[in-house]
Amino acid sequence: MQLSVKQIRKQYAEVLAVDDVSFEVKSGEIFALLGPNGAGKSSTIRMLISLTYPDTGVISFTNIEGQKITKLVSGDFGYLPEERGLYQESNIQDTLVYMGQLKGMTKADALEQANMWLTSFDLAERQKDQLKTLSKGNQQKVQLISAIIHRPKIVFLDEPFSGLDPVNQEKVISFLQLLRQQGTTIILSAHQMSLVEKLADRFMLMNKGKATLYGSIKDIRQAAQLGTNLTVTFSDPVSSGSFLLTEQIMQVISLDTHTIQFTLAPSCHVPQLLQSMLTEHQIESLQTEQPSLHDIYIDSVKGAA
């Protein structure tokens, strides 16, 4: 299932929630919407699943057969809303079966899927318990199961990592990777940059309703124009003053008497730079570090502020 969004816009009273946003999601990929609170991520997801409708712009899906669809039907997609909630007083298995049936499954199929997922999330023994008796992390797992119990072709997850401890975050990552292996297209929104960076195939950074950066991590790094960090440890003591700022070297910071950190421009040719350094100094070790998504995200938000 592919998704194409063209110039969508959504205004609530005085607030422009989404402003001229366009992007595409390929079949079977994990696509992440990133941005601070109020950036327009949840509003975008709500429009994608027709909970609300864009004031202008076009949203269309292309199914495996190549047919264009303007609105998804309930059996085709799964949704984990930002505001979590299921029936607290009802038993977990009944709730999952009910949600599955509402999404078009037979009772037997829903029961089988519910049991399979509960087992894989170590919740099989709790299937007859009320949801409210589970910890927050386990409730979140049940929520996830409820979103994908009907084997949807495309899944929308609004902040799937919020409220989870690191162990459960890793479990959710494995779960999403498993879904991707099964060919499910996943669109998620998140704040946890480090988690999303290793999980998603492509990203869109949003701020104040607008898309600020969009593409793969490589595209985004290139577009963000943030330099790579090169940390060099020299055999002899050196000072940062011995290196001049050039078009290629954007920043020089002395970390200790022997170690200097250079922030290099994206256009910098590193071997050439190192060669020129070696003419004057002996290098003991060196390390390069690409700007993380977190750095790009912070820079993008700051830049827009």
Added chain:
Amino acid sequence: MDKVLLVARWEFMRNFKWKQELIGYFLMLLIYAAIFAVQMWSQSSTQKTVNLAVIGQLQTELNSKFVPSSLDTSVEEQQLFEKMAELSLDGVLKVEQSDEFTLYIAQQSVWQQELEQALIADQKDILLRAMDISPEQLKKLQNPISLTFVNQAEEVVGSSVKVLGLLAAILSAMAVFTSFGLSLTSVTQEKQHRITEQLLTCISHQQWVDGKALGLCLSSIKSLLTTCFMMAIVFTGIAVFSDGGGESMHVSATVVIQILIFCVLGVLFWNYVFVGFAATIDDPNHSGKTGLMLLPMLPVMLVFIVMGEPNGQVAKVLSLVPLTAISFMPMRIASMSVPVWQVGLSLVFLIAGVYYVRLFATRVFRAHITLFGKEPDWADIWRSMLKSNP
């Protein structure tokens, strides 16, 4: 339709906690049995004879329950009061004049009223003799005419029509209030637990409202029928254990079916109202709109006012209005033989009422079920009722 039935089943089963209900009904039966047993015990253990010290001269003899020991005035009252305190005497009756008495007692008991009645009866006899009136003449004076009521509606409706009318009104009111509680809890809980968005990705607003109204209606009717069943058990029990004192109640099947149809449609009507309005409430404990949900109190209160005149103008008109039909028509059907055209017209109005209330309730529900925080004001609700498109 499948999804409507799924939601209806879910709502019904969510409120159907059979273990708790069985325990509740068992306790209710136990309480009825305990009340009945204590009543019987109290009747059987009433004091058989009363030892009464009489100071002065009684002009007549008291009935055999009272064992008076006449004393002359030389006996010290204080001595009698001491005996009474020791409970060897039940009371001291002082004859002040032939028609004026003072009764001293150590503790209150039922026999004291009986003694008063006995003294009044004796005094009446004395007065009648003095006026030279025979008991037959007195009876004639007290009941100068004889009027027998023949309620021809009993032939159609069955016996005990008054009881049945009252019962029908109470039970239909009970079903509406059960619906009120269930729908308010059900909708606001889903809002508070943030289930709304997930459900709306699976079902339409219309399916959700229909399923909910239907499921909650079934829950209320189930409560109503179970209560009827329990009442039948209790009445049968009373009839069996009270020496045939319980009146057998004959009700025709047509009447029961007619009442049931109005109950079901009326409860469905009110459930749509409740489900629609509940969507505008975030927290029932702090909402200013919960008061409006008490609107069904109106037909219930009114029905008790006009119950004595089931064929009066007020009862006739209000049994045709969909808002009040649930209370008035079952009461009228149970109390009298209602003309078929009135039953039919009321049914048509009620069905039309259900259709329109469903339409408006869904519009209100659709506009407010996903909104949290600031509750809509009345103007917002009115606008959403008139807005046909999302």
